[in-house]
């Protein structure tokens with residue numbers, strides 16, 4: 607089997623998930639090098655996951671064997687590192703957010719075109735079993751025509767678990783740039799492109815206390831909004847209400863629901879690759895058709911059981927997008943996680959910020975099609 611050689615730049619928290627999942631599940635990929643601005647971090651991950659090389663960034667980019675470089679650095683370094691990877695003649699898979707602005711995103715898109723290289727971007731969770739199943743249910747008409755949706759990421763912030771939470775409260779962080787890509791990508795891949803945006807933004811707390819080790823008890827200054835409430839108008843006139851927050855201690859709002867002419871689809875957490883969608887068909891709620899039947903009127907509304915139709919290797923996984931990118935490179939086609947989708951999501955995040963700043967409706971400029979669904983069946987760990 608042909609194995610695509612991979613280098614990873616940025617050996618922090620999320621590199622553990624990539625390294626574990628790629629080495630365990632995706633036999634077509636082979637991580638041959640870890641690189642980091644901090645040599646100890648690269649050495650530690652290389653040792654832990656038995657990766658042959660621990661490199662500096664320069665050494666990794668000079669290694670002729672490496673075909674794809676995964677960029678797992680903090681957001682503000684994404685564009686600079688992506689540029690260097692492409693300049694070195696290698697394909698890129700970048701963690702989210704792809705870029706801080708649409709201009710930066712387009713710069714990388716243009717450079718990749720010029721160099722005839724491919725770029726994929728996280729999130730790749732829409733390639734996982736739960737969101738692929740949701741896409742199939744919508745396409746097959748189980749909820750009729752989608753009319754509305756709600757998307758809510760209601761959390762208390764990352765300083766409860768992340769060892770270096772600072773970048774989440776500076777430009778390029780916040781709930782919108784941290785978790786927004788999962789929700790926006792899920793909406794676009796399920797419902798189509800975003801056309802118009804309105805929003806409001808707030809900063810609920812000027813300072814935050816770090817609860818995680820090793821800096822437990824220290825305070826962080828918040829430089830950006832940490833709560834957004836937005837209304838998105840999507841293709842086909844679908845109206846979406848969206849909340850992205852680091853300011854909420856508890857919420858019972860659903861993560862995502864899509865309401866159609868014939869039913870409701872409860873979409874599992876878009877941050878996860880697995881999870882069972884719930885489907886409520888209109889037939890189950892129109893109990894007046896049973897007339898005076900007390901039994902029918904008292905019957906609870908139950909979801910239709912739908913199977914997950916694709917492989918679920920684990921609920922929380924990363925790396926499927928890298929596998930799909932490797933296949934796209936071999937077949938000389940754009941990856942499903944490519945720059946058109948990444949540019950659209952980057953513009954939407956900035957559009958939500960801009961609409962909040964100006965108080966006006968933001969009209970999207972970029973276009974984007976729904977990525978091709980994955981084929982059903984096949985071997986686990988392969989596409």
Ligand SMILES: NC(=O)c1ccc[n+]([C@@H]2O[C@H](COP(=O)([O-])OP(=O)(O)OC[C@H]3O[C@@H](n4cnc5c(N)ncnc54)[C@H](O)[C@@H]3O)[C@@H](O)[C@H]2O)c1
Pocket residue numbers: 615616617618619620621641642643644647663678679680681683687701702703770784
């Ligand atoms: N932590 C998570 O659970 C998670 C989940 C999904 C996606 N992400 C995304 O992954 C990226 C990294 O997040 P993280 O939590 O792993 O961050 P982290 O701070 O834990 O790790 C970042 C690593 O990048 C290195 N680094 C920083 N600047 C660099 C540079 N210029 N060149 C080379 N290396 C550099 C740091 O030394 C560090 O080892 C972010 O974009 C984040 O949004 C994180």
